[in-house]
Amino acid sequence: xxxxxxxxxxxxxxxxxxxxxxxxxxxxxxxxxxxxxxxxxxxxxxxxxxxxxxxxxxxxxxxxxxxxxxxxxxxxxxxxxxxxxxxxxxxxxxxxxxxxxxxxxxxxxxxxxxxxxxxxxxxxxxxxxxxxxxxxxxxxxxxxxxxxxxxxxxxxxxxxxxxxxxxxxxxxxxxxxxxxxxxxxxxxxxxxxxxxxxxxxxxxxxxxxxxxxxxxxxxxxxxxxxxxxxxxxxxxxxxxxxxxxxxxxxxxxxxxxxxxxxxxxxxxxxxxxxxxxxxxxxxxxxxxxxxxxxxxxxxxxxxxxxxxxxxxxxxxxxxxxxxxxxxxxxxxxxxxxxxxxxxxxxxxxxxxxxxxxxxxxxxxxxxxxxxxxxxxxxxxxxxxxxxxxxxxxxxxxxxxxxxxxxxxxxxxxxxxxxxxxxxxxxxxxxxxxxxxxxxxxxxxxxxxxxxxxxxxxxxxxxxxxxxxxxxxxxxxxxxxxxxxxxxxxxxxxxxxxxxxxxxxxxxxxxxxxxxxxxxxxxxxxxxxxxxxxxxxxxxxxxxxxxxxxxxxxxxxxxxxxxxxxxxxxxxxxxxxxxxxxxxxxxxxxxxxxxxxxxxxxxxxxxxxxxxxxxxxxxxxxxxxxxxxxxxxxxxxxxxxxxxxxxxxxxxxxxxxxxxxxxxxxxxxxxxxxxxxxxxxxxxxxxxxxxxxxxxxxxxxxxxxxxxxxxxxxxxxxxxxxxxxxxxxxxxxx
Amino acid sequence: xxxxxxxxxxxxxxxxxxxxxxxxxxxxxxxxxxxxxxxxxxxxxxxxxxxxxxxxxxxxxxxxxxxxxxxxxxxxxxxxxxxxxxxxxxxxxxxxxxxxxxxxxxxxxxxxxxxxxxxxxxxxxxxxxxxxxxxxxxxxxxxxxxxxxxxxxx
Ligand code: FES
Ligand code: FES
Numbered sequence: 001x002x003x004x005x006x007x008x009x010x011x012x013x014x015x016x017x018x019x020x021x022x023x024x025x026x027x028x029x030x031x032x033x034x035x036x037x038x039x040x041x042x043x044x045x046x047x048x049x050x051x052x053x054x055x056x057x058x059x060x061x062x063x064x065x066x067x068x069x070x071x072x073x074x075x076x077x078x079x080x081x082x083x084x085x086x087x088x089x090x091x092x093x094x095x096x097x098x099x100x101x102x103x104x105x106x107x108x109x110x111x112x113x114x115x116x117x118x119x120x121x122x123x124x125x126x127x128x129x130x131x132x133x134x135x136x137x138x139x140x141x142x143x144x145x146x147x148x149x150x151x152x153x154x155x156x157x158x159x160x161x162x163x164x165x166x167x168x169x170x171x172x173x174x175x176x177x178x179x180x181x182x183x184x185x186x187x188x189x190x191x192x193x194x195x196x197x198x199x200x201x202x203x204x205x206x207x208x209x210x211x212x213x214x215x216x217x218x219x220x221x222x223x224x225x226x227x228x229x230x231x232x233x234x235x236x237x238x239x240x241x242x243x244x245x246x247x248x249x250x251x252x253x254x255x256x257x258x259x260x261x262x263x264x265x266x267x268x269x270x271x272x273x274x275x276x277x278x279x280x281x282x283x284x285x286x287x288x289x290x291x292x293x294x295x296x297x298x299x300x301x302x303x304x305x306x307x308x309x310x311x312x313x314x315x316x317x318x319x320x321x322x323x324x325x326x327x328x329x330x331x332x333x334x335x336x337x338x339x340x341x342x343x344x345x346x347x348x349x350x351x352x353x354x355x356x357x358x359x360x361x362x363x364x365x366x367x368x369x370x371x372x373x374x375x376x377x378x379x380x381x382x383x384x385x386x387x388x389x390x391x392x393x394x395x396x397x398x399x400x401x402x403x404x405x406x407x408x409x410x411x412x413x414x415x416x417x418x419x420x421x422x423x424x425x426x427x428x429x430x431x432x433x434x435x436x437x438x439x440x441x442x443x444x445x446x447x448x449x450x451x452x453x454x455x456x457x458x459x460x461x462x463x464x465x466x467x468x469x470x471x472x473x474x475x476x477x478x479x480x481x482x483x484x485x486x487x488x489x490x491x492x493x494x495x496x497x498x499x500x501x502x503x504x505x506x507x508x509x510x511x512x513x514x515x516x517x518x519x520x521x522x523x524x525x526x527x528x529x530x531x532x533x534x535x536x537x538x539x540x541x542x543x544x545x546x547x548x549x550x551x552x553x554x555x556x557x558x559x560x561x562x563x564x565x566x567x568x569x570x571x572x573x574x575x576x577x578x579x580x581x582x583x584x585x586x587x588x589x590x591x592x593x594x595x596x597x598x599x600x601x602x603x604x605x606x607x608x609x610x611x612x613x614x615x616x617x618x619x620x621x622x623x624x625x626x627x628x629x630x631x632x633x634x635x636x637x638x639x640x641x642x643x644x645x646x647x648x649x650x651x652x653x654x655x656x657x658x659x660x661x662x663x664x665x666x667x668x669x670x671x672x673x674x675x676x677x678x679x680x681x682x683x684x685x686x687x688x689x690x691x692x693x694x695x696x697x698x699x700x701x702x703x704x705x706x707x708x709x710x711x712x713x714x715x716x717x718x719x720x721x722x723x724x725x726x727x728x729x730x731x732x733x
Numbered sequence: 734x735x736x737x738x739x740x741x742x743x744x745x746x747x748x749x750x751x752x753x754x755x756x757x758x759x760x761x762x763x764x765x766x767x768x769x770x771x772x773x774x775x776x777x778x779x780x781x782x783x784x785x786x787x788x789x790x791x792x793x794x795x796x797x798x799x800x801x802x803x804x805x806x807x808x809x810x811x812x813x814x815x816x817x818x819x820x821x822x823x824x825x826x827x828x829x830x831x832x833x834x835x836x837x838x839x840x841x842x843x844x845x846x847x848x849x850x851x852x853x854x855x856x857x858x859x860x861x862x863x864x865x866x867x868x869x870x871x872x873x874x875x876x877x878x879x880x881x882x883x884x885x886x887x
Contacts, residue, residue, distance in 0.1 A: 067832055068831035068832025068868050069831065229828060229830075232824075232829075232830050233825060234833075235830035235833030235836050236817070236821045236825055236829075236830065237767070237807065237808070237810070237811065237817065237821060238766070238767020238768075238807035238808045239808075240833055241766070242769075242834060244766075244769070244770060245760075247766075279750075296749070296753070296757055296762075297770075298749070298752075298754060301773075370867050371832075371834075371867060372769070372771050372777070372835050372865065372866070372868075373769065373771075373834045374770065374771070420832060421769070421832050421835075422831075422832040422834060422868060423832075424867070454773060455771065455772040455773055455774070632828050633828075636828065636870070636873065639872055640831060642869070644867070644869055647869075665772055665774055666772050666774075666776035666777055667774065667776055671777075671865045671867060673862075673864075673865060673871075674858070674859060674862045674864075674866075674871040674875070675859035675860065675863070677871040677872065679855065681872055
């Protein structure tokens with residue numbers, strides 16, 4: 001295996017990122033070390049992300065994680081497209097957790113999107129980058145549009161370029177007379193051809209071009225095709241190995257109980273009852289938790305249940321969910337905003353004598369990710385080295401966090417990334433308590449130990465979507481148009497960077513009031529766009545009714561003529577049959593939200609039955625994400641986002657009582673099931689020239705407000721607080 | 734005392750204590766990790782297997798009750814020749830899985846449903862398929878069941 005100078009391709013990407021962010025990215029050495037871990041005999045590495053074997057098998061190493069969004073397949077499609085690879089010979093693997101594979105493309109993508117940043121990095125943007133980096137890789141919506149567009153396509157194109165050069169040399173023919181298809185370079189004039197596998201080793205010695213020409217969309221053979229996902233066969237026969245499935249010789253299994261009140265501490269525990277349980281081998285006390293290690297999970301769980309640990313409440317005993325809303329109201333009414341944005345002077349319009357003033361207050365609770373696979377991490381400490389097996393969004397951060405917890409250097413920590421049973425933003429390492437727990441535990445054990453969180457711990461110790469509330473106020477002018485719009489919202493994080501306000505309103509104001517609790521507010525699929533979408537799209541519906549206008553016509557009148565947003569809205573009205581009369585008792589509601597570069601409009605048809613149960617009959621979605629790499633997968637992402645959003649809106653709520661989470665499992669934290677899923681979720685994509693937007697997240701935000709608006713249309717009752725569940729009984733029309 | 738049973742056609746003797754949920758005996762004793770742990774309280778269906786041909790949520794099914802029973806897990810659905818079960822095949826054709834974590838359980842539930850009813854109606858599918866999928870693959874689960882039973886999707 002010989003590796004020479006072929007690192008500057010990514011170098012170029014990295015420098016661009018570094019220029020903006022002042023971050024130093026992987027150097028040639030790091031990439032060389034990275035490739036040394038993946039390139040075997042008979043294989044040629046072109047960059048850390050692409051290798052070709054002598055038998056023509058093309059392997060793509062994805063620097064981003066696929067936790068079910070199909071991003072690995074889509075990334076491979078993009079590299080293979082530019083390479084003119086034979087799709088049946090393409091494999092995709094998770095890149096090892098080494099800096100040489102790191103993901104500068106995502107940072108650069110966000111930098112480009114933000115545009116014109118000086119050398120000062122706004123904190124809010126960095127945190128957005130950090131939060132989106134791991135997630136949706138298809139979802140967080142960065143992996144395809146940034147990693148795919150920037151990294152994978154260039155890698156594929158650059159490799160094809162040097163393969164052509166090498167073939168030209170061997171065939172003694174000019175490159176211009178050569179064509180490539182299905183892993184073969186052909187010289188039509190002489191009838192000769194070479195397989196990629198035959199020339200890969202020599203081609204990989206050549207210098208990669210810095211800016212290889214990329215294909216025009218008209219030439220695509222793979223991008224845009226409904227290619228079957230490469231990971232699916234292993235997910236229908238039980239062979240896919242998730243983090244929780246790891247098994248090592250001599251391994252023990254552990255489970256944990258954390259302080260019920262977040263930030264509480266373990267004060268004392270009598271370990272004896274657990275040690276008396278057959279199979280239990282060890283009890284480990286940590287700052288805020290007690291862990292039981294046993295031969296198997298059941299024994300560990302029985303041991304844990306036999307304990308009566310005492311935990312402190314860290315002074316949060318008075319924290320209750322209703323009180324949080326009250327405190328948020330008071331904070332907002334006090335009027336000292338942390339951040340303000342907008343344009344024009346809303347007060348002038350609010351004070352205008354002919355203005356029609358509309359005000360409304362909305363509330364959304366903490367929401368739990370409820371990924372199907374509870375946290376599980378296996379760690380083994382031996383001779384100063386720590387080995388880790390886990391499924392997380394960002395394996396490099398896992399390494400760093402585990403090293404810190406274990407008191408080791410990151411160089412002494414090896415992370416084996418495994419596939420994940422869902423994430424939705426929960427597996428962002430900075431919020432994953434299990435990494436430090438498991439690393440510390442391993443330092444005290446002579447065996448490899450797999451730590452598994454029970455579902456109860458999972459539900460009670462989430463990094464929830466924040467509990468948030470907002471007061472919205474608008475002035476409608478004599479012409480029936482919105483003259484001024486103000487959103488005052490209270491939550492920990494400023495949402496300004498994430499949630500573009502797309503309606504043309506002469507004066508707007510968005511004021512953020514910072515409110516924190518003891519909870520670790522985390523990103524949940526579509527992040528702040530879930531609640532901001534609910535606020536804005538519920539309120540504009542209220543404004544339309546106040547103005548005596550149709551919600552579609554009213555929205556349309558406030559969107560720029562010929563804009564992408566208006567096009568989505570028009571197509572949505574057409575596809576959903578907006579103008580037709582719905583079935584008796586059924587109401588239609590609409591919402592339009594842009595997030596992660598993608599515009600999604602949805603119409604929900606819903607009714608409320610005599611028992612007060614809401615029913616969703618149909619959802620129509622129209623999506624403009626620029627272009628689509630894999631339509632099959634894109635549809636699945638949008639449908640999945642809609643179902644998650646309906647589930648959250650209808651029934652999901654984490655509440656705090658005396659500082660602790662009340663809910664504990666799927667019984668009191670209900671997830672939408674198949675029977676409650678509308679029989680029809682119609683998803684349509686509009687092609688546009690716009691930069692590629694995300695797909696994992698943007699399906700989520702519109703469904704909740706569209707549902708609330710549909711319930712209003714059906715019953716005349718306005719839902720302003722989520723979840724709908726407990727209010728619906730009072731709603732029957 | 735070991736508990737004798739048949740798992741995927743093989744005679745086995747479970748050594749786990751008899752109150753151990755079958756899920757953990759299958760996963761940790763036999764290394765059959767296709768059945769997943771989701772909730773531990775029979776609320777999600779990720780652990781669904783077949784006992785004597787009928788679905789069981791193995792997280793609440795003690796090893797003691799497995800004595801003498803015929804148990805099938807997702808790993809045992811393939812034919813002896815290694816061919817996928819038609820329901821597994823339909824799952825691939827309909828491109829159902831996203832994260833995939835719930836899908837062993839979903840497939841086992843669907844196999845039982847089809848074995849019992851032949852061509853289930855949409856209402857029967859709604860009633861029988863109560864396993865949770867957080868990724869929201871329900872539309873494709875419906876489509877795959879219809880496909881596996883030669884019924885046209887609506
Ligand atoms: S793990 Fe058995 S039903 Fe959830
Ligand atoms: S595919 Fe992820 S939970 Fe069902």
